[in-house]
Amino acid sequence: MSKEKERDDPDDFGGISFVGMIFILAVVALGRPWETLKELFRLVRRLGRGVLRLVLAPFRLAGLIVWSRLADRHPTFEDYLHRVDEDRDPS
Structure with missing residues (x-):
């Protein structure tokens, strides 16, 4: 393989810096603020x-x-034996 430099494509964004990317996003965002x-x-x-x-x-x-x-609570045999009305004091 040769160590020749690859050609520069004007539409290649692979080499853009982070600051450049932020600048492009800011320009696009300011161009359409409501969107x-x-x-x-x-x-x-x-x-x-x-x-x-x-x-x-x-x-x-x-x-x-x-x-x-x-939801799985069913009356047991003890529930039938001890009804609510039996637990109250008759007086």
């Missing part, structure tokens, strides 16, 4: 939903466990 704001709000909303799902996951799991334990 940029709309996309920014859409991104914030999507990230907010993801964070909310992560925060609520333990609470949902705890609720599911409690619900599953309550």
Whole structure:
């Protein structure tokens, strides 16, 4: 392989610096401010939903466990023997 320099393509962005990329994004964003704001709000909303799902996951799991334990509760033989009206004092 030869150590010749590759040709410079004007539409090749592989060698652009981080500052140059930020500058290009700023120019594009300032060219269409309403679309940029709309996309920014859409991104914030999507990230907010993801964070909310992560925060609520333990609470949902705890609720599911409690619900599953309550849903499977059937009257036992002891429930039939000791009714609620028998536990009250007759006076």
